[in-house]
Amino acid sequence: MKKSEYKVHIVGAGISGLIAAQVLEKSGYHPVIIESEDSCGGRVKTDQIGGYAIDHGFQVLLTSYPAAKQYLDFNRLALQEFLPGATIFEDGKQKIIGDPLRDLSLLWPTITANIGSFSDKRKILKLNQILKKTTIHEIFEEREQTTVSFLEDFGFSNKIIHQFFKPFFTGIFLEENLQTSSRMFKFVYKMFGDGNAAIPKLGIGEITNQLVSALDHTSFIYNTRVEKVAEGTILTTEGKEIESHFTIIATEPSFVIPNLKNQQITWKSCDTLYFETKDRVIHKPLIGLIPHKETLINNICYPTVLQPNTISGKELLSVTVVRSHNLSETELIAKVTAELAEHCSIQVDRFIKRYDISHALPDITNLQYEMLPSETRLTPTIFIAGDQQLNGSLNAAMISGERAAMGVIDALENGIVIEELTSDSI
Known part of the structure; x- marks a missing residue:
């Protein structure tokens, strides 16, 4: 049987599924x-x-992600980079803190900002240097503890933890108390130190578009929800059975594998709201943080400080809310608008769009960076992928998709025997 004749299906067209399809194509297969x-x-x-x-939620690409460098053409994405720092709204003022070793313009604002102590700022530089010398694999072999306990053990003051680390990493981890694994903190912090946070010129969706454009022999079946995956078959919610020699589940597997129902993943959620304003109060390519316990807003950003502004005289503002709430959309918009005025002196002209993202990040422990292709195999012909298998990042999504595809290829090309794989079944 020709490689292209095998029926290899991928459930889910997210980043993991697209990478899996690319790896399969390169080995001669034609996945669906x-x-x-x-x-x-x-x-x-x-x-x-x-x-x-x-964008569907405020997202950035970290250019130092190893898998992203492997699978993406950064030049074609026309990446627009943030400065290595943040602006903090406190006491009616903006205070900038950043890495002056990477951008000298941040030196004086960081020194004069009343964010943490001088000792804290020395410790930030020390942590940067330690992580530059630490490999990713070493990070993921270290003992896990919470991020907040690691910061305290490292000697950071409560002041800088609450003014900078909590609001900054709350926006990344999507949880307020920094209970996320220290492995993830060190990994992300290292990625920030080794590269840049960036957004493609035309939005984060250009990453998806580029991955799709790289596929020449992959077929897509859209608007089709899978109810169950079993050996040799896929059942859709409409009752259609699809014959499949091998299946990669690039979504949460507990939804489609009956015996995994008790292993359902918990997901972190967030709200992202977009507004139009007459001008912007952050004039450099920096993310804005609001380190106040009582506010809904965690961070803000003007994408138009990076992207070309197509609306003359107007600015686009994104607002991320991580804290849980029971507000209606109307109440949420009113509350966020009031907080923008109070804490950031921002007057919005109009509300544009809200994204209520219930499955933003998987809430997982024992975070890993790598996995063997064999570790993606659930049954002889069913494999799993997705960032929830490793550490909840774009990099992890790419690696898990690659490993699942390698698992299928290894099964097909190294002697796996499946009786129903005959030419008569094609």
Whole structure:
């Protein structure tokens, strides 16, 4: 049987599924991706609304991600980079803190900012240097503890933890108390130190578009939800059975594998709201943080400080809310608008769009960086992928998709015997 004749299906057209398809194609297979929505990308999408590129939630690409460097063409993405720092809204003022070793313009603002102590700032530089010398694999072999306990053990003061680390990493980990594994903190911190946070010129969805454009022999079945995956078959919610020699589940497997129902993953959620304003109060390419316990807003960003502004005289503002709430959309917009005025002196002209992202990040422990292709195998013909298998990052999504595809290839090319794989079944 020719490689292209094997029926290899991928459930889910997110980043993991797209990478899996690319790896399979390069080995001569012609996979089929089944996607419940009408387009690819999962959480990595961009809408075009009123001339603005609006991402499904505020997201950045860390250019030092090893898998991203392997699978993405950064030049084609036309990445727009943030400065290595943040602006903090406190006491009616903006205070900038950043890495002056990477951008000298941040030296004086960081020295004069009343954010933490001088000792804290020395410790930040020390942590940067330690992590530069530490490999990713060493990080993921270290003992796990919470991020906040690691910061305290390292000697950071409560002041800088609450003013900088908590609001900054709350926006990344999507949880307020920094209970996320110290492995993830060190990994992300190292990635920030080794590269840049960036957004493609036309939005984060360009990552998805580039991965899709690289596929020449992959078929897509859209608007089709999978109910169950079993050996040799895929059942859709409409009752259609699809014959499949091998299946990669690039979504949460507990939804489609009956005996995994008790292993369902808990997901972290967030809200991202977009507004239009007449001008911007952050004039450098920096993320804005609001380190106040009582506010809903965690961080803000002007994508138009990076992207071309297509609306003359107007600015696009994204606002991320991590804290849980029971507000209606109208109440949420009113509360966020009031907080923007109070803490940031921002007057919004109009509300554009809200993204209520219930499955933003997997809430997992015992975080890993790598996995063997064999570790993605659930049954002889069913494999699993997705960032939830490793550490909840774009990098992890790519690695897990690659490993699952390698697992299928290894099974097909190294002697696995499946009786139903005959030419008569094609």
